[in-house]
Amino acid sequence: MTDNTRGRTRRTLQRAGALGAVLALSTVAWASPALAGGMSQSTAQALNATLLGGTVASTGTSAAKNDGTQPLVTKTFTSQIAVLPGQGVANTGAVSQTANASNVATSSACAGLVGSGGALTIGNDGSCSLAGATAPLLVNLGTATLNGISLPVNLRLAATAIYSQCTAGPSGAGPYSASSTLAGVRLLATTAGTLGLPGLNLDIPINIGSPIELGVLAPLLKVAINQTSAVGPTSSATALSITAIGGGLANVTIGKVTCGENATVSDIPMVPLKGAGVAGLTALVIGAGYLTLRRRTTSLA
Template identity: 45%
Template sequence: MADTSQSSASALQISLVGGGLASSGTASATNDGTTESISGNTNPPLAVLGGQNVISAGVLGQYVRAYNDGTSAACAGVLGSGGAITIGPGGACTVTPGAEVTLTLGTNGLATIDLVADAIYSECTATSSPSATGTATLVNARIVSTVLGVPTTLLSLPANPAPNTGLSVPGLLNLTLNGQSSSGVGQLTVTALDLSALGGSLASVVIGLSSCGANAVAPPIPVIPLAGAPVALGLGALAAGTGGFLVSRRRRAGRS
């Protein structure tokens, strides 16, 4: 038996005030030690988000792998049109940014507030040792206010933020970058960007949710299968009995 593994990924979740939700869904991978099973759409179209007006163009990626050596990997996020995201050798995310992707977060007076980036994604890997690691990457990401067609950058987002980095645009937005949480050793969930809007119809946007582990070490296999144990014991008893019979015959021969 080989080690088991698991992972999951979700590219984008949009929550609206009043309970509306638009989601790219979740892709999941499991391996029972011999066979990898993947469910869900790893490259969903924007149409799965329904009639929301937050994002109108771009690429959603939510890729997962689960190997029979006890390792697993996931990467998830949003890229501009023409971009690509997948899992390369060793479980690392391979990302090719495309055009800019724009998520419209709402309005503030005459200003339209947008999240603009080339790519925003998270990735994680886990092993059965057990261990788990994860990171988030934001390529040319920023919060932009546009008034009468003139854009102004309100906040530039770091490309490789430290775990659980908190930022804000006072009175407008609260953000957590590279959010990391774990339910135990060998398991890790990474969120590239979690944004909460202050006011308006948009409640939150979650981009790039990747989860890896916990993966399990396969139990050892006995040298002698349990089904063969009675046979082995029987042969041992027979050998012992034969030895006793020979000794007895020798003793009798010595008396005569």
């Protein structure tokens, strides 16, 4: 064997040996966890309204669930508000709801009513924003009847936007957040005249941080705004709920969202543990082959 041939053989074996050494040293690293994963979930519902126990308007619930195998799961629904059954007054505006669930144990949701042409979107940080609204919304909640007799309250809702949002991190770690936005909200209530007395037409402003004065409707209506919880392991918010006569007449919920419970799962190894033995054996064979061939090459030199 010539010196040039011996040199090329030696260099080839050195490279093979170096590769074998790297494989042998990294086998344990391959078998150990390298990628973190997580499970998450959230729900969003823009509108649910019942009269006399029957549902008259509902957007259903958008529910996002991620078992950690997908980067992001998104469930969304946006639509113009339709005329409620049995009502002659057209509604304006849109319903919008979005729920997100990531594979790193974080989730977010946003839902509510917005002006015509509008939609709610969720940013990368989980924040909710309104875009595209061109006109105020008006929801006619109608006048209920029982055995052909009109019950005394007719409800309408006017606003620029009514929506809630939430975010949640891994269980026990967070962070958690929940909030509501009510812009230009007014409850328009008309009561029927009785016993020769005229009916009432009321325009009641509803804004976060302001007291709600229901006046003569106080025994009939219960209005709750910005109901939130962000103590973990879940967060939730409801922008607005209206209950008439204990819910027996009407029950309206607008902008209801939940985030969590989310959980961090066991880390995912780059090479499955059941394959670590094969990887280690392969690395050892390469290393042993290198040492044997090197000794032979040295003896030939």
